[in-house]
Amino acid sequence: MLDAAWLIPTVPAIAFALITLFGKRMPKHGAEIGIAAVGASFVMSCIAASQWIDRVEAATGHSEGLGAFGKSVFRAAGEQGVEPVVNTVTWWISGGVHFSVGTTVDGLTVMMLFVVTLISLLVQIYSTAYMHDDRRYTWFFACLSLFTASMLTLVVSENLLQLLVGWELVGLCSFMLIGHWWEDLANSRAAIKAFLTTRVGDIGLMIGVIVMYFAADTFSIVGINEYALSSGAEHNLLLAGAICLFIGIIGKSGQFPLHTWLPDAMAGPTPVSALIHAATMVVAGVYLGARLYPVFYEGFSIADGGINFMALIGGVTIIIGAVLAFVQRDIKKVLAYSTISQLGYMVMALGVGAWTAAVFHLFTHAFFKALLFLGAGSVSHSGSHHSFDMKSDMGGLRKYMPVTFATFMIGSLALAGIFPFAGFWSKDEILVTAGEGGFEVFMVVGLIGAFLTAAYMTRCVYLTFFGEYRGHGHPHESPRAITVPLIILAGFSVVAGLINAVPLGIEKFTEWFEPTFAFPHLVHAEFDYGLAVISVTIAVVGIGIAAWLWFRREELGPFRGLTQRNALARRGYVFLENKYYLDHLYENVIVDGTRGVVARAFYWFDQHVIDAFVKGVGLVAARVGRFSYDVVDQKGVDGAINALAAGTGDAGSALRTVQSGRVQRYALLLFAAVGLLSLALYLVNS
Amino acid sequence: MWEQDVAFWIIALAMAAASIGVVRSRNIVHAALFLVVVLAGAAALYILLVAEFVAWVQVLIYIGAVVILFLFGIMLTRAPMGGEPGQLDNDQRWGAAVVALFVLGVLVALLVDAFGGKNIHFTDALVEQGKTGTVGDTLFRQYLVPFEVVSMLLLGALVGAVVLARRD
Amino acid sequence: MELNYFLILSAFLFCVGVYGVLARKNGVLVLMSVELMLNAVSINLIAFSALNHSVSGQIFALFVITIAAAEVGVGLAIVLLIYRNLKSPDLDKIDELKG
Numbered sequence: 001m002l003d004a005a006w007l008i009p010t011v012p013a014i015a016f017a018l019i020t021l022f023g024k025r026m027p028k029h030g031a032e033i034g035i036a037a038v039g040a041s042f043v044m045s046c047i048a049a050s051q052w053i054d055r056v057e058a059a060t061g062h063s064e065g066l067g068a069f070g071k072s073v074f075r076a077a078g079e080q081g082v083e084p085v086v087n088t089v090t091w092w093i094s095g096g097v098h099f100s101v102g103t104t105v106d107g108l109t110v111m112m113l114f115v116v117t118l119i120s121l122l123v124q125i126y127s128t129a130y131m132h133d134d135r136r137y138t139w140f141f142a143c144l145s146l147f148t149a150s151m152l153t154l155v156v157s158e159n160l161l162q163l164l165v166g167w168e169l170v171g172l173c174s175f176m177l178i179g180h181w182w183e184d185l186a187n188s189r190a191a192i193k194a195f196l197t198t199r200v201g202d203i204g205l206m207i208g209v210i211v212m213y214f215a216a217d218t219f220s221i222v223g224i225n226e227y228a229l230s231s232g233a234e235h236n237l238l239l240a241g242a243i244c245l246f247i248g249i250i251g252k253s254g255q256f257p258l259h260t261w262l263p264d265a266m267a268g269p270t271p272v273s274a275l276i277h278a279a280t281m282v283v284a285g286v287y288l289g290a291r292l293y294p295v296f297y298e299g300f301s302i303a304d305g306g307i308n309f310m311a312l313i314g315g316v317t318i319i320i321g322a323v324l325a326f327v328q329r330d331i332k333k334v335l336a337y338s339t340i341s342q343l344g345y346m347v348m349a350l351g352v353g354a355w356t357a358a359v360f361h362l363f364t365h366a367f368f369k370a371l372l373f374l375g376a377g378s379v380s381h382s383g384s385h386h387s388f389d390m391k392s393d394m395g396g397l398r399k400y401m402p403v404t405f406a407t408f409m410i411g412s413l414a415l416a417g418i419f420p421f422a423g424f425w426s427k428d429e430i431l432v433t434a435g436e437g438g439f440e441v442f443m444v445v446g447l448i449g450a451f452l453t454a455a456y457m458t459r460c461v462y463l464t465f466f467g468e469y470r471g472h473g474h475p476h477e478s479p480r481a482i483t484v485p486l487i488i489l490a491g492f493s494v495v496a497g498l499i500n501a502v503p504l505g506i507e508k509f510t511e512w513f514e515p516t517f518a519f520p521h522l523v524h525a526e527f528d529y530g531l532a533v534i535s536v537t538i539a540v541v542g543i544g545i546a547a548w549l550w551f552r553r554e555e556l557g558p559f560r561g562l563t564q565r566n567a568l569a570r571r572g573y574v575f576l577e578n579k580y581y582l583d584h585l586y587e588n589v590i591v592d593g594t595r596g597v598v599a600r601a602f603y604w605f606d607q608h609v610i611d612a613f614v615k616g617v618g619l620v621a622a623r624v625g626r627f628s629y630d631v632v633d634q635k636g637v638d639g640a641i642n643a644l645a646a647g648t649g650d651a652g653s654a655l656r657t658v659q660s661g662r663v664q665r666y667a668l669l670l671f672a673a674v675g676l677l678s679l680a681l682y683l684v685n686s
Numbered sequence: 687m688w689e690q691d692v693a694f695w696i697i698a699l700a701m702a703a704a705s706i707g708v709v710r711s712r713n714i715v716h717a718a719l720f721l722v723v724v725l726a727g728a729a730a731l732y733i734l735l736v737a738e739f740v741a742w743v744q745v746l747i748y749i750g751a752v753v754i755l756f757l758f759g760i761m762l763t764r765a766p767m768g769g770e771p772g773q774l775d776n777d778q779r780w781g782a783a784v785v786a787l788f789v790l791g792v793l794v795a796l797l798v799d800a801f802g803g804k805n806i807h808f809t810d811a812l813v814e815q816g817k818t819g820t821v822g823d824t825l826f827r828q829y830l831v832p833f834e835v836v837s838m839l840l841l842g843a844l845v846g847a848v849v850l851a852r853r854d
Numbered sequence: 855m856e857l858n859y860f861l862i863l864s865a866f867l868f869c870v871g872v873y874g875v876l877a878r879k880n881g882v883l884v885l886m887s888v889e890l891m892l893n894a895v896s897i898n899l900i901a902f903s904a905l906n907h908s909v910s911g912q913i914f915a916l917f918v919i920t921i922a923a924a925e926v927g928v929g930l931a932i933v934l935l936i937y938r939n940l941k942s943p944d945l946d947k948i949d950e951l952k953g
Contacts, residue, residue, distance in 0.1 A: 662948070740916060740919075747923055776944075783873060786872045790865060801858055824909045824910070840920065842924075846928050847930070850931035
């Protein structure tokens with residue numbers, strides 16, 4: 001399977017063609033083809049993953065049992081490096097340059113293959129219920145299949161050109177799926193915004209690919225990595241390439257300042273948000289960073305510690321995303337800002353040299369964030385009558401939707417980084433590596449992010465599942481096609497972290513998936529119990545504070561009712577006044593005072609400063625344009641143009657008789673012209 | 687070799703006269719019959735040039751099928767059968783004659799200039815290559831793919847003609 | 855035998871075909887003139903095949919015959935359609951694209 005990895009993206013691509021051609025005539029309108037194809041890809045990915053693991057264990061020379069002894073054995077054995085399995089065929093040759101297509105399979109690839117196919121499979125199953133009765137149901141499944149195929153192409157690609165093809169294709173699928181309900185103008189605008197914003201980054205990526213080609217004289221990923229680590233590598237060239245490639249990552253993975261498209265992309269159907277805007281496409285940037293890590297490692301001099309571009313952008317994104325998540329009413333937007341923030345963690349981790357932690361976080365985040373999105377979709381599907389507004393249409397849903405509630409809770413705890421859920425292990429690994437690698441600032445940023453994450457998720461869970469039901473529908477549990485994927489993802493959200501539970505002596509993730517061939521020697525920080533306790537404590541404090549703020553009301557609920565009755569009976573006005581005072585305090589002083597000001601400030605910055613800058617540039621351009629219009633265009637150019645136009649008009653009237661509309665007249669002119677031209681050529685040449 | 691020259695001139699004059707008949711005849715059915723003469727003359731020329739397979743294909747396809755199609759076309763479009771001169775011609779007759787003569791002049795000048803003095807030698811090898819076996823071998827070995835493509839083209843033309851001509 | 859005998863005969867047939875295509879009004883007659891031009895091409899191909907002792911020219915002539923058959927089929931269908939719509943097979947009635 002490692003050599004036949006090209007089959008994995010091919011099967012969904014064929015499914016796309018089949019669904020488009022025959023989907024509408026199938027009994028399930030194409031869904032069965034999509035699910036079968038992605039299921040086949042999933043099975044093949046599992047086989048590939050197990051074969052890769054066998055290969056690694058054969059190469060490192062220790063068996064299952066010995067693996068538990070930890071990194072000393074593994075690192076020593078790993079020095080020789082396990083080569084990726086590379087297969088290529090020549091695509092075309094131009095000017096002596098071979099352009100190839102092919103597959104590179106290594107630990108990172110099989111991990112991504114597993115994640116992408118698993119989540120695609122679950123999302124497609126989920127969509128059969130969620131998108132039921134949609135008017136473009138078949139097309140939706142066709143797009144999902146195409147997306148899966150493109151994402152898998154991106155993942156297995158052997159060279160940067162092929163990766164670029166996959167990269168653009170996922171962008172296209174994202175565009176089509178965000179605008180799935182294009183009848184609503186807002187949706188199609190969101191689709192265009194997402195497409196254009198990521199395109200800004202894509203320009204950077206494209207330049208980066210070209211720079212790397214001229215630097216390393218190859219498009220091959222392994223070749224570029226080898227070049228970056230070789231002693232002959234030019235540092236300035238690597239820095240330029242790394243910056244350009246990183247701009248691509250910023251666009252695709254929603255990093256500051258190009259993150260603005262991601263919340264708007266929530267206009268698409270929820271399964272799309274889960275698949276594309278949480279688990280797979282947006283992590284393509286992180287994947288690129290991990291794939292070409294030697295370029296970034298050497299280009300940004302990560303080994304030296306201190307602040308670098310990559311870690312800085314990641315750190316800023318963590319805070320920006322997390323703070324903005326507080327002021328959202330829309331549950332999907334909360335999750336979208338949360339995704340931005342978590343992607344910030346991954347990028348920051350790459351920036352501080354914690355490659356394994358970044359990829360591990362990518363792995364765990366895919367599960368719990370997809371779970372949360374699908375949970376939100378389940379809520380809107382069955383609980384709030386297709387609304388995502390937490391404040392007006394949700395609340396108290398835990399009684400009606402126990403499965404959704406339980407799985408959403410697991411996802412939230414995993415996201416908040418509570419022991420022993422998946423998020424804890426990966427987030428902790430990022431923090432500990434940042435701390436030991438000389439990046440204490442970013443460790444602190446990560447801790448603040450953890451606090452904010454825990455708090456906003458508590459708010460989100462409270463508003464959705466606790467309190468009184470505020471909607472107008474008849475909430476009920478979702479059908480099995482929705483709950484089963486939720487349960488599976490919840491299972492992964494619990495156990496996925498244990499694959500690299502360092503204090504338990506399990507480092508399977510590091511062992512299996514960390515590249516050892518053509519790769520910088522990575523630092524693996526020791527597990528720090530103190531830091532783990534601190535981070536969990538911070539998260540718990542975050543939950544506690546948030547819960548105190550929001551559950552107070554719940555606690556007061558019966559009390560409030562009591563006081564109202566008692567107040568009417570005994571003291572009347574005073575209790576009402578008190579109650580009003582509490583609400584007032586909560587709404588205006590605490591909310592606006594603590595979270596509101598900071599969050600609004602960021603939001604304001606987002607909306608006004610960045611926007612104003614863009615508008616300013618536009619305004620200057622408009623002024624220049626106006627000036628040249630008035631002076632140059634109207635007076636100078638226009639006169640000449642008018643004269644020319646008049647002349648053309650007269651000539652046209654004269655020539656219009658030639659346009660008789662009769663084909664034989666044209667043929668007469670044609671033959672006469674051919675004869676004249678032949679004669680002319682004959683006379684010239686004789 | 688004079689027999690061949692004589693045969694050529696007889697065929698050529700017949701073809702030239704018949705081709706004028708095709709474009710000048712006042713009766714459309716006569717025009718179609720003149721066309722048969724031209725096509726048969728072409729087939730005779732092919733035999734003269736020892737391309738016998740092509741000659742028989744010419745007879746079968748052109749005279750056997752294409753002319754019949756033309757006659758059907760004439761019947762279905764109720765074309766006028768004879769009558770006043772110029773009924774079948776349009777108003778650019780003279781222009782057309784000038785252009786045709788002009789093109790002919792240029793072509794003849796070019797041909798004389800380019801190929802004057804070249805002779806066809808009738809050898810045993812030429813006789814061998816005109817045989818059906820040789821043509822078949824070449825067609826199904828060297829030209830197999832174009833052959834299949836042409837069969838698809840014929841299918842396309844068939845479907846296209848049906849779609850265009852059906853009444854619905 | 856001189857090659858130019860055949861080439862000049864074929865040029866003559868071609869130009870008669872050109873005249874027919876340009877001067878005939880009836881669609882069926884225009885198609886017949888096109889056949890004249892195609893035959894002229896075939897004669898050229900066969901003549902060069904004999905000159906160069908290469909069988910390829912004959913194969914090309916076969917292809918020309920095949921394509922001519924296809925062309926007549928579609929062409930007559932089009933003429934039929936014109937006749938059905940305009941109640942006349944005359945090509946100078948079609949001048950919708952007049953400028």
